[in-house]
Amino acid sequence: MSVKFAFWAIAALVLFAAEAMAPGAFMLWFGFAAVAMAVAVLLAPGLGWLAQAVLFSVLAVISVAVYRRWFRGKGRQSDKPLLNRRAEQLVGTVATLDQPIEGGRGRVRIDDAFWTVEGADLPLGTRVRVIAVNGMTLKVQEA
Template sequence: MRWDVFTWAALALVLFAAETMAPGAFMLWLGFAAVVVFLGVLLIPGIPLLAQAAAFIVLSFISIQVYRKWFRGRERQSDQPALNRRAAALVGRVVPLERGIVQGHGRVQIADAYWDVAGPDLPTGATVRIVGAEGMTLQVEAV
């Protein structure tokens, strides 16, 4: 077996294995490019090494663009888009103030967690609606 054929086959397998270890759909497309170069070198002997490398780079770029254009935008949308964004998941809830809002800052308790809030000055116990979040600070308005 020729060394260039073996090298491209091994590179394709390594890239596919790397994709399984750290999934992200990036190495997969580089692996596809390596497979195409492998097939080209297998079927057409004598391709210079520089041309092989250039073909791999061009095919990698093309395959990643194909992924970005046709496959990335077609991913399923989550039925719970705020699942891992806890502050965003709280938007719309109505809760009482645990500590009144003084000079724009206060605190609420939601379940077993305390959250800093920002909004208009209100006394302790006033009911507020969560309207947004900036980092870990909830934006509230009086109900």
């Protein structure tokens, strides 16, 4: 086993370990480039260090480009995209005003929570429909 092969094999292991310590799927692709370099020095043992550095740089850029093009964001699609966005789940809900809307602001109770609402001034007890969300404030209109 040559020193060059050992260098690239160890570099690949270090890069894979760095990915395990700080996951983000970035060092992993540099690790793949280092593995490719280990194979390259086995196939072309006369490759100089400068050529290896240039080839590694090219392989690293290519591997990161492959990651960004085909793997980034894959598998992150949720069948429940509003799962942790409770306010947005309420769009379309009809509720009764717990406090009248005066000056554009009021309050409703939905399930076990009170929500600040914004909309046209309406009296206490009016049924309103949630039409949009702005942060934790519900935009409503008379139902």
